[in-house]
Amino acid sequence: MTNGNAATGLRDLNAGIPEADQLKGAVSAVYEDVASWSRTGDFWHWGMHCPKLLEELTDLCPNFNAGVSDGFSEQLYVQTLRGLPHSANDFKTLNVLEVGCGMGEGLNFLARLVDPARAVGLDISAAAIRRANALLARGDRLTYVEGDAERLPFGDQEFDLVINVESSHNHPDVERFFPEVARVLEPGGHFSLIDVFDPRSSARFGRLQQEIADFEWIHERDVTGNVKSAIRRHMAPGSFCREEYTRKRMPLRARIIGGIGGAHYAGADFIGHRDALSRVLELARIRPGFVGEYESYRHHLAACLTVGGSPSQSAKE
Ligand SMILES: C[S@@+](CC[C@H](N)C(=O)[O-])C[C@H]1O[C@@H](n2cnc3c(N)ncnc32)[C@H](O)[C@@H]1O
Incomplete structure (x- = not known):
């Protein structure tokens, strides 16, 4: 969070705010954004199939x-x-x-x-x-x-x-x-x-x-x-998850981060799936590959x- 030039500005902005609160601010900002393009009925997790x-x-x-x-x-x-x-x-x-x-x-x-x-x-x-x-x-x-x-x-x-x-x-x-x-x-x-x-x-x-x-x-x-079984089903062509994803009205940046067919949001990283777009985004550091850990x-x-x-x-x- 504190690497690079952009982060220097962030550090100044956050001066005096405890690190834990900075992290909470970032988490809350991410989910504020996700809420702005989520549809009624959306859950924010990968689900499980049992x-x-x-x-x-x-x-x-x-x-x-x-x-x-x-x-x-x-x-x-x-x-x-x-x-x-x-x-x-x-x-x-x-x-x-x-x-x-x-x-x-x-x-x-x-x-x-x-x-x-x-x-x-x-x-x-x-x-x-x-x-x-x-x-x-x-x-x-x-x-x-x-x-x-x-x-x-x-x-x-x-x-x-x-x-x-x-x-x-x-x-x-x-x-x-x-x-x-x-x-x-x-x-x-x-x-x-x-x-x-x-x-x-x-x-x-x-x-x-x-x-x-x-x-x-x-x-x-x-x-x-x-969970992995649910993710594979999410990612299958024609799945409920993919159909829903195409219906979402979301900003271009959120679509780019989502990867092909919304694979990133569907949990692709957890099953080790990387499409070409994900590789490019990770190489360009537009999206971190941390979920793979x-x-x-x-x-x-x-x-x-x-x-x-x-x-x-x-x-x-
Ligand atoms: C991956 S989502 C899961 C949401 C929901 N449980 C679900 O399964 O659909 C994680 C949620 O945790 C919330 N969250 C993260 N840190 C939190 C905190 N310190 N206090 C309260 N909520 C927090 C986020 O805003 C987000 O809504």
């Missing part, structure tokens, strides 16, 4: 995606509920928070599926939150608020479940995020995180799992293969410990 999960989801909610999506995003969101010791009926009394909810579609889907007492989505992108509130909010049952994962604007023990989907890799200070999650969770509540990991973030996550005493990690699933995509579930005690229940998939 025939077993799809079968369960279809049993629970037949036609859950008829004509409106390829179903991979909904599967990823349903994965956040795997390993929880709750039946669908239990959610009626549970308060759920999603940190890093993007345009709110994932939480909206879960809220329709399991109908929690209250669902709140939080994101650092004001534009994404405006869109979510305009299109998806439902009274007190489903609301969206702008905020920072590392300073959650909620009281202690307000939630029973906190989910975080493909977002924590953007947080400069996960060390502050995890204790914030523990603070807003009821003792015995759960923290469900799904994200992509590179070797560094994976090591850091492993260290935090050991160091942060607030959580007992009760479930883990490596969904790398499922990602090694795994995983779901982790933790139970929040009672003060000095143990979690109320735990479950394994």
Whole structure:
């Protein structure tokens, strides 16, 4: 972020602002831009393809995606509920928070599926939150608020479940995020995180799992293969994802960064796919090739410990 001449100006502009806040500003600016050309119904992740999960989801909610999506995003969101010791009926009394909810579609889907007492989505992108509130909010049952994962604007023990989907890799200070999650969770509540990991973030996550005493990690699933399978299907000619991409009204620069058929946004880098345009963009340093360093995509579930005690229940998939 601080290399080259352009960055000298940026450094001056950012003088006195802590580096973590500069990074958050950059992340928020990126997603403000993405929100400006995203279509209703868009999720901001790669999704996952798992025939077993799809079968369960279809049993629970037949036609859950008829004509409106390829179903991979909904599967990823349903994965956040795997390993929880709750039946669908239990959610009626549970308060759920999603940190890093993007345009709110994932939480909206879960809220329709399991109908929690209250669902709140939080994101650092004001534009994404405006869109979510305009299109998806439902009274007190489903609301969206702008905020920072590392300073959650909620009281202690307000939630029973906190989910975080493909977002924590953007947080400069996960060390502050995890204790914030523990603070807003009821003792015995759960923290469900799904994200992509590179070797560094994976090591850091492993260290935090050991160091942060607030959580007992009760479930883990490596969904790398499922995510890659969804990405290959996204990229196939004539796919739902490619058709949607052609319908988007987006600035030329966003199209260029997207690569051929939007392959970059569809997750091409994670499956090691490089088209000619991507190579040129990376060589010209117009688009970084950093996504190629990602090694795994995983779901982790933790139970929040009672003060000095143990979690109320735990479950394994
Ligand atoms: C890849 S998107 C995923 C969005 C959504 N969970 C989904 O799957 O569609 C990552 C999201 O995390 C949000 N985010 C990144 N850093 C954040 C922070 N410090 N606090 C809150 N949200 C943050 C971004 O604005 C973005 O909406």
